[in-house]
Amino acid sequence: xxxxxxxxxxxxAHEIVYRRLRDMILFGELAPGQPVTIQxxxxxxxxxxxxxxxxxxxxxxxxxxxFQGNRxxxxxxxxxxxxxxxTLAREALEPQLARRAALRCDEAALARLTATDARLDAxxxxxxVTGYLVENxxxxxxxxxxxxxxxxxxxxxxxxxxxxxxxxxxxxQFGTRNLPDQHKAILAALAARDADAAAQAMQADVAxxxxxxxxxxxxxxxxx
Amino acid sequence: xxxxxxxxxxxxAHEIVYRRLRDMILFGELAPGQPVTIQxxxxxxxxxxxxxxxxxxxxxxxxxxxFQGNRxxxxxxxxxxxxxxxTLAREALEPQLARRAALRCDEAALARLTATDARLDAxxxxxxVTGYLVENxxxxxxxxxxxxxxxxxxxxxxxxxxxxxxxxxxxxQFGTRNLPDQHKAILAALAARDADAAAQAMQADVAxxxxxxxxxxxxxxxxx
DNA sequence: GACGGCAACATTTGATCAAATCCAAAGGCC
DNA sequence: GGCCTTTGGATTTGATCAAATGTTGCCGTC
Numbered sequence: 261x262x263x264x265x266x267x268x269x270x271x272x273a274h275e276i277v278y279r280r281l282r283d284m285i286l287f288g289e290l291a292p293g294q295p296v297t298i299q300x301x302x303x304x305x306x307x308x309x310x311x312x313x314x315x316x317x318x319x320x321x322x323x324x325x326x327f328q329g330n331r332x333x334x335x336x337x338x339x340x341x342x343x344x345x346x347t348l349a350r351e352a353l354e355p356q357l358a359r360r361a362a363l364r365c366d367e368a369a370l371a372r373l374t375a376t377d378a379r380l381d382a383x384x385x386x387x388x389v390t391g392y393l394v395e396n397x398x399x400x401x402x403x404x405x406x407x408x409x410x411x412x413x414x415x416x417x418x419x420x421x422x423x424x425x426x427x428x429x430x431x432x433q434f435g436t437r438n439l440p441d442q443h444k445a446i447l448a449a450l451a452a453r454d455a456d457a458a459a460q461a462m463q464a465d466v467a468x469x470x471x472x473x474x475x476x477x478x479x480x481x482x483x484x
Numbered sequence: 485x486x487x488x489x490x491x492x493x494x495x496x497a498h499e500i501v502y503r504r505l506r507d508m509i510l511f512g513e514l515a516p517g518q519p520v521t522i523q524x525x526x527x528x529x530x531x532x533x534x535x536x537x538x539x540x541x542x543x544x545x546x547x548x549x550x551f552q553g554n555r556x557x558x559x560x561x562x563x564x565x566x567x568x569x570x571t572l573a574r575e576a577l578e579p580q581l582a583r584r585a586a587l588r589c590d591e592a593a594l595a596r597l598t599a600t601d602a603r604l605d606a607x608x609x610x611x612x613v614t615g616y617l618v619e620n621x622x623x624x625x626x627x628x629x630x631x632x633x634x635x636x637x638x639x640x641x642x643x644x645x646x647x648x649x650x651x652x653x654x655x656x657q658f659g660t661r662n663l664p665d666q667h668k669a670i671l672a673a674l675a676a677r678d679a680d681a682a683a684q685a686m687q688a689d690v691a692x693x694x695x696x697x698x699x700x701x702x703x704x705x706x707x708x
Numbered sequence: 709g710a711c712g713g714c715a716a717c718a719t720t721t722g723a724t725c726a727a728a729t730c731c732a733a734a735g736g737c738c
Numbered sequence: 739g740g741c742c743t744t745t746g747g748a749t750t751t752g753a754t755c756a757a758a759t760g761t762t763g764c765c766g767t768c
Contacts, residue, residue, distance in 0.1 A: 263654070272555070272753065276539070298718065308755050310534065313719090317498070317538045320544035323638060330762065331496070331718055345635040352576035411569040414547060415639060422635070496719065505732055523751060537753090554728065555752055711768080720759075729750075736743080 269459065274311035277301075281315055285324050285335070285421055287393045288428025292337040296325060324421035338426050346423055347470040351463055353416050354400075358446065359459035360407035362455040368408045370450055374403060376442045384439055387433045392439065393424075399443060403450075425472055430476035441465055441470070498535035501525070505539055505619035509548050509559070509631055509645055511617045512652025516561040520549060562650050564672070564701065569661055571694040575687055577640050578624075580687035582670060586632035586679040593630045594674055600626060601667045613655045616663065619646075623667060627674075647697055654700035665689055 281301070284290050301312045315335060318451075319325045326336040371379065376399045383391030404413040431439070442465035449457035503526070508514050521561045525536045539558060543549045559696040562570075606616030621644065628637040655663070666689035673681035 274753080280546065290578060297714085297716090308753095309718095310537070310754055313534070314541045317542045318545040321542040323635065332762090342635060345633050348580060349639060352580065353573065356572060369601060409569050411547065411566060412573060415573060415642075416640075442569065498719085521751065523752095532719095533752095534720060554730090557752095711763105712766095713742105714765080716761105718759105718761075721757090722755105723757105724753100724755080726739105726753075727751085731748085732746090734743105734745080735739085736741105738739105738741085 265318050274314040277305055277307055277311045278318055279460055280305060280316035281319060282324065282421065285319070286397055286424040287390055288425060288431075290335045290356040290425055292335050292425045292429060296333045296335065298333075304432070307404050309476055319421070321423050322418045324424070325416075335425050336422070336478075338423065338473070341475065343423070343426075343477070346419055347467070349473045350416070350419055350466045350470065353419075355462045356458035356467050357407040357409060357412055357416065358449075359405050359411055359455040361403050362450050362453055364408055364459035365406050365450045365453065369402070370447070373399060373402055373406075374432060374447060380441075380443070384436045387436050389428070389436060392431065393428060394438050396441070401438065403446070419446060423470075426473050426476065427469075433476055440468060442468065485584035486602065496535070497531050498538040500651055501529055501535045502529060502539035502542055504601065505543060506548065506645065509543070510648040511620055512649060512655075514559045514649055515557050516649045516653060517583070518559045520557045520559065522557075540684050542616075543645070546642045546644075546645055550649070553702060559649050560646070562647065562697070562701075564698065567647075567650075567694060567698050567701070570643055571691070574640070574643055574690045575693065577636055577643075578690050579686045581628050581631040581633060581636055582673075582682040583679040584633055585627050586677055586682035588632055588676065589630055589674045593626070594671070597623060597626055597630075598671060601671060604665075604667070608660045611660050613660060616655065616660050617652060620665070627670070647694075650697050650700065654696050657700055658696075664692060666692065 290296070296316070297317065298312050301316075301363070305312065316325060322325050323336070325333050328334055347455075350447060351395060376395055379414075380392065380395035380399060383395055389462050400420070407413065442461045445461035446465065447457060449455075449461050514520070520540070522533060522536050525540075526533055529536070535687055540549060544551050544557070547560070548555050552558055560566075604616065604619035604623060607619055625641075626643070628640060631637065639643065666685045669685035670682060670689065671678075673685050
């Protein structure tokens with residue numbers, strides 16, 4: 261199963277560019293604060309200018325990139341206030357998705373999630389940062405798919421795009437050690453079809469993850 | 485104070501197109517299910533094709549418009565499941581914004597909100613549907629601005645874009661009679677700096693509004 | 709330190725290509 | 739014989755590209 265860079269046949273170029281850029285942001289090929297130029301992406305992705313522009317507008321609308329006023333585009337840098345807001349939003353939405361997932365989870369989905377979590381643990385054990393980021397996102401994406409709530413899933417995906425680059429920075433600083441998660445508790449709650457337990461485990465997972473990101477912030481607030 | 489179509493000098497064309505389209509969606513110039521064509525907008529807004537494309541990508545990313553697979557764009561039609569999700573998301577996020585607003589509200593902001601609410605009541609009394617939609621949105625937008633939470637505000641604005649066209653339909657069916665809101669309770673909570681009361685009043689306002697929208701749904705599910 | 713020129717970049721336009729839909733006419737089936 | 743289906747072309751619309759235009763920021767000079 262080729263999970264990344266799968267079937268891109270027949271899709272419009274702007275869609276392909278969007279997905280590549282999204283993965284670059286989610287999995288840390290772009291660092292916070294880094295400027296993003298249209299022409300640079302045209303060369304790097306070997307495509308025209310129009311698809312790149314459309315993909316960028318889309319990512320800006322989702323908050324994954326920031327429009328700097330003087331028509332410069334950069335990867336946003338999160339400050340404490342932003343992390344606080346993201347934490348609030350994630351804790352409000354993701355437990356609800358876990359709750360719905362627990363009510364709809366079948367054996368096939370549970371097996372998929374368990375397998376993904378096993379790959380995640382393997383990546384952590386190997387110190388494979390990119391693997392960790394990919395499988396962690398995959399785990400949550402599969403869970404959201406089970407919840408069958410497209411709008412909520414969209415909202416949460418947008419939140420993940422916002423903290424993706426910062427998460428990569430954290431992993432770059434601390435490696436894959438000390439990356440605890442509540443996935444085992446989530447899986448147990450899903451297996452038991454216990455919505456309340458799933459929501460609570462997800463809340464703990466979110467809180468833990470966001471604390472990790474906050475810990476990787478620039479120590480002093482000296483940026484203008 | 486010219487609230488709509490304000491200073492558009494120096495702004496890029498795609499930004500202007502985006503704002504015009506957003507207002508058309510929020511205030512009901514576009515009906516749910518209506519197809520939106522790029523070239524139609526090029527003629528209607530008297531601009532080039534690229535700015536229109538970029539504005540559409542942005543609105544699609546925000547869920548305000550839907551990409552129909554066969555590269556057709558339409559105003560989305562909400563079903564019961566979508567309204568349920570939107571209600572859940574709004575009830576999770578907007579009370580939090582009200583809570584923050586109560587902690588940060590000063591006299592000037594309170595005066596602005598009170599004035600906006602008065603204009604809202606006047607629009608209801610006159611049966612002015614567009615005025616109701618504009619002032620109701622303005623009230624919530626001003627409240628969100630007071631909360632000083634740009635990310636949460638972005639998320640909520642996106643939700644409003646999703647149900648905007650359906651809200652217009654409801655008003656078209658029932659007029660401006662029977663449009664109760666909890667704005668007086670919200671204002672009282674803000675004046676008292678009572679965060680809990682503000683959150684509770686906002687929750688009630690959201691629930692009431694979404695119930696109105698659900699009531700305007702197609703009575704039977706006979707659409708293919 | 710201020711001014712002017714230069715280079716890089718974003719923005720926008722218009723044209724061209726490709727895909728999908730629409731309409732109508734022909735054929736087959738009841 | 740009438741009606742439904744299907745197929746062909748014509749038209750509308752979307753996608754992409756290349757070039758022209760305007761702006762911003764930088765750098766060297768006075």
